[in-house]
Amino acid sequence: MKVTVIGGTGMIGSQVVRNLADGGHEAVPAAPSTGVDLLTGKGLDAALEGADTVVNVANSPTFDEASLDFFRTATGNLLAAGERAGVRHQVVLSIVGVDQVPELDYYRAKALQEELLRQGPTPYSIVRATQFFEFMDAVLSWTSDEDTVRLPATRIQPMAAADVAAAVAEAAAGAPLNGIRETAGPDVFRLDELGAITLGARHDDRTVVVDDTAGLFGAIKGDGVLIPGPDARIAPTGYRDWLAARG
Template sequence: MKLAVIGGTGLIGSQVVRKLNEAGHEAIPASQSTGVDLISGQGLDSALEGTDVVIDASNSPTFDEASLDFFRASMSNLLAAGERAGVRHQVVLSIVGVDQVPQLDYYRAKTLQENLLRQGPTPYSILRATQFFEFVDAVLSWTSDGDTVRLPSTPLQPIAAAEVVDALVEVSTGTPLGGIRDIAGPEVFPLDELGRITLAAQGDARTVTLDENAGLFGAVTGDVLTAGSDARLAPTHYRDWLQQRR
């Protein structure tokens, strides 16, 4: 099977390419560094030529309102180029609960991407994942001020990126879902607790202070970013992952 991995040089995409090729498929990374421009569409026809499946693991360069324009253009161009190339399956990596947080520009943009995919001409699958273990450090940096990190108690259910990769490979090589599959880690943490666990494991002396309005996740209410009962739970626990990383 030949698969084009959009964003195929990033954290998730590069691992997906490697896993698919190790399994005997032909996976081609497509990104700006390989000559593909999602916004203009330049290079897409060439990248998708002879492709059976397109996996979109791309990301907007910003989290603000401009992300709406990014996903509107990129998804539209991918669908059009895929139809010209005879692609049989379009797969998008998205976020658990993404349609429940309209107050966040980036989440509205990802919801738009999903809706465009649903309305498109090609059989599709949407894989929604919770926040990655690998992004927790970045989340802490957003609201870090000297010796203090301000975090809300927003419930999160983080997952290892490697397990997102495995799920994306499984979905993209299977029959199109025609819908959504949710995947998540095995544990739910209030974000402020997750911050304390992370800093302690890293020997970081900063203190976490509860601030329900701090950062991107301060705009999220309730447990909408955690998985429902029908989600697939990955086995790796966050504390174990932290220990392995050390």
């Protein structure tokens, strides 16, 4: 089976390509570096030629209101190109709880992407993943100074990027879900707790202070919004083990 992976040179996409290739599929990465532009549609027809399935893990360059226009245009172009190419399955990576956080522009943009896929002409699968372990450094940097890191007590169930890629590749290799599959890491943490674990593992003596208005996740109202439902696929990699493996 031929699978074109949009965003196939990035952190998740490159691993999706490798996983699909290891499974015996022809996996083709597509990205600006390979001549594909989602916003203009340039290179899409050539990238999708002969593809049975398209995986879209491309991300907006911003997390603000402009992300709505990005996903609206990019998704429309990709669906149209897929229909022209006879693609039989469109797969998108999204976020657990994405439709529950209208306060965040980026989450509204991803929810729009999902809705456009549902309304599109092609059978589809939506893989909703929780927050990536790899993003924890960025989260810590948003609201930190020399002495403290301010974080809300938002509950999350994060997972390793490698496990996200494995879940996306599995969905791409299977039949269309015409629905949503959730995936998450094995453990639930408060974000402030996760921050303290991270700092401790790195021998960083800054103090974590709970501030429920701090950073991107401070906008999330309600407990458990970012926790998946009972049918979620639970990934094997725990955060502490992941930290230890990275030294």
